[in-house]
Amino acid sequence: MSENKTTLTDAVHDLLRKAIIEQALKPGMRLPEDTVGEQFGVSRTIVRHALVRLEHEGLVVTRRNRGAFVAEPSRDEAQHVFEVRRCLENDVIRLLCQRMPGSGYDRLEAHVRQEEAVRGKDGPVSIRLAGEFHVLLAELTGNPVLTRYVSEVVLRCSLIMSLYARSHSSDCAVDEHSQIIAAIRTGDAQRAIEIMEHHLGAVAGRAELAAQPDSIQSILSHYGKELAQ
Amino acid sequence: MSENKTTLTDAVHDLLRKAIIEQALKPGMRLPEDTVGEQFGVSRTIVRHALVRLEHEGLVVTRRNRGAFVAEPSRDEAQHVFEVRRCLENDVIRLLCQRMPGSGYDRLEAHVRQEEAVRGKDGPVSIRLAGEFHVLLAELTGNPVLTRYVSEVVLRCSLIMSLYARSHSSDCAVDEHSQIIAAIRTGDAQRAIEIMEHHLGAVAGRAELAAQPDSIQSILSHYGKELAQ
């Protein structure tokens, strides 16, 4: 745990992830190993390892002998990610209604105050804080496995929003975060889940996931794959 | 998808994973990169990438400059994995009660018949089939993201069982699988979840997770970390 001095691979991994969710690296953009490598002053080996991890996290896709690209999730994939996120966050709420740790509400309210401090500004800070609220909820369950999965889907949702949403404006989100805290405090899991569903529904709704036509391959996939040999 | 000819890294990855969950590689066992490499006739580079992936899946842990080891989850970690598994499988049931695909019940029943065919034999085949039933349930939701997470926790549970359970005997398990199918068929999610909880509870119970004293570090962690510098 504490004996792990961060390694170069970790550093590159974190930087790339940050760059992706902050939209510095846009979906579909190529990530050639040596380009990234000389940018950070490390060799391809490091970049490769980082890319392998990012692929596992769903932020990057690699095509054999073609290289790595920032993930460009189709609307179908996006819906799958959102669905899993709803499931996981509801599970988090159920657990927290059973066992919220002592310092839990203090930490949550401190976080909401942070969010309120940057209300209105639509910068990367606001986006990051909005995501971290949900990760914090997961952390309070005391279950690192659950926390990791929630982190992953939250990050992927950030990427999805950057692809499909017209605006990241999270004005109402902060209020809803407060409402979720309040509902958990009363121990009413069902009500908390309803608010969470509404909250995530609003987020997903902004992504217009069902409105516009899907990607070419998703459409053509209904016409059979016989030609693919 | 279909254009991905399997790469060497994939092959080694699969082999190692299989070896781990079949207990050929026992928890705590060292996995030196060059030893594994010459065993499979590939270089360290390949093994390294495979180990990175396995670490992400929670089947191996790597200690900085010390190398990789087959994961040896503490009882605490084991409980976390089981908890996430319960959450995810309940989510799967909720989704399936809403939208079971047409061929779903046929595939499930075919699988149960396979399990019944090897009933009694406690070999690796029986263990594998028991796990695959749960992965099949997840697949039927049509959500690949959810399927991947379920697969991961199911595999980790296999590893945990190999560590803590006295016997892998899954005689009753097959019957419970049938009961779960029946409950989903009636659309009664609540009842299906109860059976699933009981089913997983029985599995976890066999692991005696709460009975015996925990690991040393888990105990000592309550005595402060000042000495860790």
Next chain:
DNA sequence: CGCAAGTAAATTGTATCCAATTGACTGATG
């Protein structure tokens, strides 16, 4: 002018090589 084949450049897949860190052994010292 369009299409197919062939070739070259670019990029990944894999192997090998050097450096840095760790753990164990040895020996000295209070």
Next chain:
DNA sequence: CATCAGTCAATTGGATACAATTTACTTGCG
């Protein structure tokens, strides 16, 4: 005798070099 410093073997962290594959461009032909 226990403890600590110093050295050495073993193994990983990281970089470079080579091979294989893909893509894009060019060229030739109908």
